[in-house]
């Protein structure tokens with residue numbers, strides 16, 4: 658594992674494939690990192706940095722709106738040292754790469770796997786005997802990488818090998834055997850992927866600006882406007 662970030666080409670390749678998997682715009686190189694315009698309710702855009710650099714600090718000081726995320730392939734403390742106090746840590750994650758052969762378990766009894774394709778995006782769904790969605794995940798292959806995305810097992814179906822089955826089914830669709838397999842894992846995911854022989858190539862530290870800063874700014878702006886109105890009324894009176 659490296660605490661000094663990741664190869665920018667690998668990061669760009671992963672981000673590019675992730676954008677395909679999620680139907681997002683392609684990453685744009687900016688401030689020494691990559692910007693993705695996500696435009697969801699929870700997030701306007703994010704910048705992902707392969708390592709710490711002056712651009713990250715400059716950008717962080719220029720941002721003051723919520724739903725903007727900064728993510729660093731590096732330790733939380735390193736990112737925090739570049740940010741003002743308003744920035745809040747958002748669940749730390751792990752940039753990981755598959756290494757070698759993965760152990761595949763037989764699918765637990767009573768479950769069935771469906772594999773669907775939408776362009777270069779593969780979706781795996783595991784259904785229970787009752788027909789409910791028990792686990793799912795996505796993968797995308799580009800000429801550079803094969804990435805896994807949104808691997809989830811419903812709480813009541815966990816620890817039955819379904820996460821393992823989703824990963825194996827996605828991996829079975831990989832066409833270019835030589836390209837690296839990548840993902841960014843949550844804490845839960847990291848444990849699963851470690852059992853499959855994955856290794857962490859870097860911590861992945863996300864920060865965001867909280868709503869309260871903006872609300873404060875908006876309120877203080879409104880407050881200033883109200884004050885001006887009051888003063889005008891006082892002067893007019």
Ligand SMILES: CC(C)(COP(=O)(O)OP(=O)(O)OC[C@H]1O[C@@H](n2cnc3c(N)ncnc32)[C@H](O)[C@@H]1OP(=O)(O)O)[C@@H](O)C(=O)NCCC(=O)NCCS
Nearest residue numbers: 808809810815816817818819820821842843845846848849
């Ligand atoms: C991560 C997640 C997909 C794992 O799904 P799962 O179906 O429970 O995983 P599996 O049953 O295939 O686990 C295989 C092995 O991984 C390890 N493992 C998985 N989850 C674990 C956990 N929470 N704690 C400890 N070990 C765990 C165990 O060794 C397990 O084998 P065992 O149950 O025989 O001990 C699931 O916990 C989840 O959906 N979490 C919330 C969403 C999320 O964070 N997804 C990952 C995104 S990167």
